[in-house]
Amino acid sequence: MSGQHAAPEAAPLRAPEPDGAATGVWSTGVRRGDDGALSVAGVDVREIARTHGTPAYVVDEADLRGRARAFAEAFDAAFAESAGMAGADVYYAGKAFLSVAVARWVHEEGLRLDTSTGGELAVALRAGVPGEAIGLHGNNKSDDEIRTALAHGVGRIVVDSLAEVERVATLAAEAGTRAPVMVRVTTGVHAGGHDFIATAHEDQKFGLSLASGAARKAVDEILARDSLELVGLHSHIGSQIVDLAGFEVAARAVLGLRAEIAAETGFLAPEVDLGGGYGIRYTAADDVPPAPAQIAATLADAVRRVCAELGTPVPRVSVEPGRSIAGPAGLTLYTVGTVKEVALDDGGTRTYVSVDGGMSDNIRTALYDAAYTATLAGRRPDAGAVTARVVGKHCESGDIVVRDVALPADVRAGDLLAVPATGAYGRSMASNYNMVPRPPVLAATQDGVRVLVRRETVEDLLALDLG
Numbered sequence: 001m002s003g004q005h006a007a008p009e010a011a012p013l014r015a016p017e018p019d020g021a022a023t024g025v026w027s028t029g030v031r032r033g034d035d036g037a038l039s040v041a042g043v044d045v046r047e048i049a050r051t052h053g054t055p056a057y058v059v060d061e062a063d064l065r066g067r068a069r070a071f072a073e074a075f076d077a078a079f080a081e082s083a084g085m086a087g088a089d090v091y092y093a094g095k096a097f098l099s100v101a102v103a104r105w106v107h108e109e110g111l112r113l114d115t116s117t118g119g120e121l122a123v124a125l126r127a128g129v130p131g132e133a134i135g136l137h138g139n140n141k142s143d144d145e146i147r148t149a150l151a152h153g154v155g156r157i158v159v160d161s162l163a164e165v166e167r168v169a170t171l172a173a174e175a176g177t178r179a180p181v182m183v184r185v186t187t188g189v190h191a192g193g194h195d196f197i198a199t200a201h202e203d204q205k206f207g208l209s210l211a212s213g214a215a216r217k218a219v220d221e222i223l224a225r226d227s228l229e230l231v232g233l234h235s236h237i238g239s240q241i242v243d244l245a246g247f248e249v250a251a252r253a254v255l256g257l258r259a260e261i262a263a264e265t266g267f268l269a270p271e272v273d274l275g276g277g278y279g280i281r282y283t284a285a286d287d288v289p290p291a292p293a294q295i296a297a298t299l300a301d302a303v304r305r306v307c308a309e310l311g312t313p314v315p316r317v318s319v320e321p322g323r324s325i326a327g328p329a330g331l332t333l334y335t336v337g338t339v340k341e342v343a344l345d346d347g348g349t350r351t352y353v354s355v356d357g358g359m360s361d362n363i364r365t366a367l368y369d370a371a372y373t374a375t376l377a378g379r380r381p382d383a384g385a386v387t388a389r390v391v392g393k394h395c396e397s398g399d400i401v402v403r404d405v406a407l408p409a410d411v412r413a414g415d416l417l418a419v420p421a422t423g424a425y426g427r428s429m430a431s432n433y434n435m436v437p438r439p440p441v442l443a444a445t446q447d448g449v450r451v452l453v454r455r456e457t458v459e460d461l462l463a464l465d466l467g
């Protein structure tokens with residue numbers, strides 16, 4: 001169409017990768033049939049929409065399990081004692097997306113669970129994940145959250161402030177127990193896809209600064225408390241990171257602190273957690289991220305090298321991937337409501353395609369200017385492509401799901417659209433803005449579709465309102 005804005009994201013539209021490449025934008029179980037309709041794990045998305053309605057998050061269970069397993073296997077191999085290492089644990093970061101079923105899946109695949117609130121902890125426990133396989137994070141844990149964690153014997157509480165060292169020590173003493181704690185160290189490494197999701201530079205709320213001495217002070221205070229057991233040091237540098245160099249820099253910083261503590265106090269922290277943050281592909285324009293085996297090998301190599309330089313034994317290592325396990329496994333299915341052509345100042349036009357969800361089910365575009373792509377999911381197109389903007393139904397002009405994407409010019413009301421790579425930080429960051437009930441989370445498997453989290457209803461929302 002002449003005058004159409006040729007936006008940079010026009011290229012990302014691509015058919016699902018039929019080879020099911022694990023690094024693809026779509027989950028490995030997505031295919032496009034001869035009639036143009038997508039299926040997930042063999043289930044036609046038109047059938048999913050008919051049965052469960054839209055918008056809906058669809059999780060490809062085999063894909064998510066496969067990614068979890070790949071992390072477990074890669075870290076087991078790279079950190080094996082036979083490789084001169086001291087073992088590794090992979091904690092799935094539940095903030096990416098957590099439900100009882102997902103907690104069970106990842107645990108069955110050999111992962112532990114990283115939680116950051118009492119709510120996430122409750123889901124992990126409901127799933128039957130043993131307390132010792134759960135970690136509790138959070139920069140402002142409540143006394144209740146700490147008490148619950150202690151009561152269930154969580155494997156580690158990651159302390160985030162000096163005040164919290166005191167608080168956990170007191171609550172553990174009251175409970176007559178010894179709390180296993182890690183210190184979250186702010187290494188000064190700045191990494192991540194967006195300033196809001198970088199977490200280890202100095203001027204932000206997380207962790208205890210290495211540079212200022214706060215991290216060291218926390219360690220000394222923990223070592224002085226009978227009710228606390230220091231199980232390790234923790235570093236998380238940010239999210240949506242594809243260049244592994246930042247992890248190596250952070251590992252060096254944390255391992256240096258560990259060696260310094262050992263030299264000065266005689267205490268060698270048994271474990272170092274290098275956090276999560278591995279990036280994924282949201283559009284075909286994104287770099288292909290490193291696979292779990294490459295991540296594990298790079299981290300193992302860095303830990304081995306730095307420890308050799310420092311003359312300290314290697315620690316047990318843990319990591320906390322969230323997005324890289326849940327993100328690519330999920331897609332969001334929407335139905336188009338209206339299509340509108342809007343004149344632009346430069347004489348061109350833009351096609352606004354409104355869907356039945358929006359920023360309440362995917363806040364990432366509005367919050368981080370995140371790039372997504374979308375495709376016509378229920379039929380074959382009958383026209384060439386136009387550059388479209390997929391928007392939601394909320395009262396906000398920033399309510400954009402996909403900023404620029406090539407969609408067929410005949411896109412119309414009733415069409416199904418699928419947005420890939422929404423498995424992480426979609427449902428988990430969803431809201432009820434404009435009193436919109438949150439979509440369900442559906443698991444697609446070869447045996448069909450199972451509802452993991454049911455659709456909210458207006459009645460659910462009204463039930464909260466006591467009038």
Ligand SMILES: Cc1ncc(COP(=O)(O)O)c(C=O)c1O
Pocket residue numbers: 093095096114137199236238239240275276277278320321322323324424
């Ligand atoms: C402490 C911690 N661990 C793990 C994660 C998971 O990060 P991601 O989903 O990017 O792997 C986060 C979020 O960035 C985090 O804050």
Ligand SMILES: N[C@@H](CCCC[NH3+])C(=O)O
Pocket residue numbers: 095197199239240364424425429
């Ligand atoms: N929620 C963010 C990432 C933050 C990760 C948690 N520290 C995202 O959607 O990208």
